[in-house]
Amino acid sequence: xxxxxxxxxxxxxxxxxxxxxxxxxxxxxxxxxxxxxxxxxxxxxxxxxxxxxxxxxxxxxxxxxxxxxxxxxxxxxxxxxxxxxxxxxxxxxxxxxxxxxxxxxxxxxxxxxxxxxxxxxxxxxxxxxxxxxxxxxxxxxxxxxxxxxxxxxxxxxxxxxxxxxxxxxxxxxxxxxxxxxxxxxxxxxxxxxxxxxxxxxxxxxxxxxxxxxxxxxxxxxxxxxxxxxxxxxxxxxxxxxxxxx
Numbered sequence: 001x002x003x004x005x006x007x008x009x010x011x012x013x014x015x016x017x018x019x020x021x022x023x024x025x026x027x028x029x030x031x032x033x034x035x036x037x038x039x040x041x042x043x044x045x046x047x048x049x050x051x052x053x054x055x056x057x058x059x060x061x062x063x064x065x066x067x068x069x070x071x072x073x074x075x076x077x078x079x080x081x082x083x084x085x086x087x088x089x090x091x092x093x094x095x096x097x098x099x100x101x102x103x104x105x106x107x108x109x110x111x112x113x114x115x116x117x118x119x120x121x122x123x124x125x126x127x128x129x130x131x132x133x134x135x136x137x138x139x140x141x142x143x144x145x146x147x148x149x150x151x152x153x154x155x156x157x158x159x160x161x162x163x164x165x166x167x168x169x170x171x172x173x174x175x176x177x178x179x180x181x182x183x184x185x186x187x188x189x190x191x192x193x194x195x196x197x198x199x200x201x202x203x204x205x206x207x208x209x210x211x212x213x214x215x216x217x218x219x220x221x222x223x224x225x226x227x228x229x230x231x232x233x234x235x236x237x238x239x240x241x242x243x244x245x
Contacts, residue, residue, distance in 0.1 A: 054082020
């Protein structure tokens with residue numbers, strides 16, 4: 001299983017929200033780049049970065065922070081939040097992102113998403129499928145679409161998508177355990193995708209459960225910042241190896 005630590009950014013700081021609620025914000029560190037260097041020093045090779053200002057504003061805001069992270073580390077960074085236009089996705093790649101996560105556009109402008117998929121390739125584009133009450137959520141989780149998760153995924157997997165990041169919003173930032181059954185159902189339906197589970201991880205046991213369910217990768221953040229997971233113990237149990245990109 002690929003372990004991917006997360007850094008969420010508001011106002012240039014490393015933060016976490018609860019269930020995507022901007023009113024429930026906790027600031028953990030002033031320098032996301034410093035946090036990223038610490039992850040790299042531990043041996044992590046991947047990093048998930050979310051521009052929460054961008055997600056709310058519907059355009060990239062923290063590209064300079066992304067650039068600082070990618071210039072100070074050799075981490076393979078996937079970046080999401082506010083990628084709505086050609087200029088946004090180009091800015092993310094120019095700032096050093098190896099991959100970008102795109103969700104709302106796949107719901108609202110499927111032709112644009114498919115054009116990006118063709119232009120940048122399936123290895124650089126992650127389909128973001130954030131779910132609340134079975135529906136795919138959009139625009140920084142402020143709105144729920146009419147899209148049911150599995151048919152939504154099928155449409156894009158059939159078009160060539162290989163990487164999917166799925167967050168169960170009701171679990172995100174709660175430290176209440178991940179939606180393992182949901183992720184298992186996705187893998188049963190689409191066993192060949194590289195699924196990245198996100199939301200609710202609170203301890204090493206949660207990661208063991210996801211691993212036992214056959215989930216290829218997991219994103220987690222709050223459990224690190226709250227001291228719920230000892231990273232040295234985690235790495236000893238799950239040696240850090242690069243995802244098969």
